[in-house]
Amino acid sequence: MAVQYIILLSRQGKVRLAKWFLTLSLKEKSKIVKDVSTLVLGRRTKMCNFLEYKESKVVYRRYASLFFIAGIDSSDNELITLETIHRYVEQMDRYYGNVCELDIIFNFQKAYYILDELLLAGELQESSKRDVLRRISQQDALEEAEGDEEKFSRLGI
Amino acid sequence: MTSKRILVLGPPKSGKFTLLKELTGSTPIATIGVTSTLTASNTPTATELARPTHAGLSHTLNLSTRYFETEIPIWIDEYDNSSDDTGIRAWATSFSSADAHEVVSALGAIIFTFRKPETGEEYADVKSKVEREVGIIHDTLISHYKSRNAEGQEVEDEFDDLIDWDGICLGVAIPPATTKTLSSDDKDKVSIELDPEEWETLLQPFGFEFVDIEQTGRNDYGELLGLARIKEALETFSWDASATETAARRRGIIEGYDQYDSDGPVRLGDDDGELDSDGFDQELREMQLEMAALHFAVDSSEPQKDRGEEQDGEPRPRLESEIDELERTMLRMKQVREQGEGLPLEERKKLADKLAEELLRLL
Numbered sequence: 434m435a436v437q438y439i440i441l442l443s444r445q446g447k448v449r450l451a452k453w454f455l456t457l458s459l460k461e462k463s464k465i466v467k468d469v470s471t472l473v474l475g476r477r478t479k480m481c482n483f484l485e486y487k488e489s490k491v492v493y494r495r496y497a498s499l500f501f502i503a504g505i506d507s508s509d510n511e512l513i514t515l516e517t518i519h520r521y522v523e524q525m526d527r528y529y530g531n532v533c534e535l536d537i538i539f540n541f542q543k544a545y546y547i548l549d550e551l552l553l554a555g556e557l558q559e560s561s562k563r564d565v566l567r568r569i570s571q572q573d574a575l576e577e578a579e580g581d582e583e584k585f586s587r588l589g590i
Numbered sequence: 591m592t593s594k595r596i597l598v599l600g601p602p603k604s605g606k607f608t609l610l611k612e613l614t615g616s617t618p619i620a621t622i623g624v625t626s627t628l629t630a631s632n633t634p635t636a637t638e639l640a641r642p643t644h645a646g647l648s649h650t651l652n653l654s655t656r657y658f659e660t661e662i663p664i665w666i667d668e669y670d671n672s673s674d675d676t677g678i679r680a681w682a683t684s685f686s687s688a689d690a691h692e693v694v695s696a697l698g699a700i701i702f703t704f705r706k707p708e709t710g711e712e713y714a715d716v717k718s719k720v721e722r723e724v725g726i727i728h729d730t731l732i733s734h735y736k737s738r739n740a741e742g743q744e745v746e747d748e749f750d751d752l753i754d755w756d757g758i759c760l761g762v763a764i765p766p767a768t769t770k771t772l773s774s775d776d777k778d779k780v781s782i783e784l785d786p787e788e789w790e791t792l793l794q795p796f797g798f799e800f801v802d803i804e805q806t807g808r809n810d811y812g813e814l815l816g817l818a819r820i821k822e823a824l825e826t827f828s829w830d831a832s833a834t835e836t837a838a839r840r841r842g843i844i845e846g847y848d849q850y851d852s853d854g855p856v857r858l859g860d861d862d863g864e865l866d867s868d869g870f871d872q873e874l875r876e877m878q879l880e881m882a883a884l885h886f887a888v889d890s891s892e893p894q895k896d897r898g899e900e901q902d903g904e905p906r907p908r909l910e911s912e913i914d915e916l917e918r919t920m921l922r923m924k925q926v927r928e929q930g931e932g933l934p935l936e937e938r939k940k941l942a943d944k945l946a947e948e949l950l951r952l953l
Binding site: 495 | 655656657756758759787791794795797799808810811812813814819822823825826840841843844845846
């Protein structure tokens, strides 16, 4: 089962993250984002987390002031998608430490890196929570080391 | 400082000062006895003496988060409270003018305040009034952004919803003003509980988020409520970013940060926000030149045109077919090499000859 896209939408209707697993033009992407945003924001509390959009399905879940939205094929399993979304949220929570919208705005690259460790071509590629976090910390350590090296070289050391 | 501003708007006595007091810790100095209107140049115009008004006042909010600290100017505006909407429509007219465009572009957030209904009878009236007023505010703002996009700016997508505006829109319910004495009269001043979902559904189509300032804590989704939510929403806006930065950032986010545009090659490097079309064309031209040079090296007998001068359309299909050909050649070479691994020298020589023949045929 393949996720077609993941969108993070704030209560204010602002897109905080968009990851696409299929090739679309900017115009098509904007259209999907706009339509799906309108659909999801208009949902009431007790409504189902799954809805239909054109020939695909949209799975969403609200966490605090953010909507996590995933677009899937009509033949895909919605519940697994919901679990995938939840796994992503859990990973972000562990990484950022009580993640909030501001963390995702100001450290959005990390949000993408975590998603990239989790999903590849729209499929879940790593189910171990520990491994994902370990790789991201290794990445952070590398970045820090590179940053330090650059500083030293600039200082002429 | 080029920080954007917050506009606090509502009918008179709708709790604007209450909100400001809660948010900033102080209230602006009210001008008593002069009716003024917020104009494009932000200078009050004295009209006939009527009653104390808060229109045209300004204040400041200090926002401090773990990522930034900023001072945000606040403008306060109000319109006449009339049952037939003439007040808000007059405001809308003045705000729709071309002069007001500067004011609107300087806004980063709009906070609409209204008083909660005090009795059950008032409830329906308050609700429909709020809906009409927020609708008019929404239409007024949209008209500005629509006209601007029609003025020759590249329109990426249709701007027909406040959802496309980067600013924050909040509709804040303020409890009714109560007298300070603890007399039995106060029982009548207790406001009716507003069902958050009902009011969210009411305001959401206009792009406004409903907040009840009296609420505290978090809801079932773990979201902050009340004043804390207002602060949180205001913190998510980039107050100091310029319009071009915001537009570029927004486009980058929708594109998916992969930096892959389906119309062109993958952009390598460390640029994370540069979506400048000129730079893109230049890279495409450079890549075309490189491909031309490569092709020349592979097939030196044929004369080459300078593809760098041509734009889009024509060179691309030719370029793509050349890239495909080269890819096929490389793949074939790799296959042969893999085949040759482990074979004795004689066999390898035969394979190499075969490959050489194939390459010559291609050229």
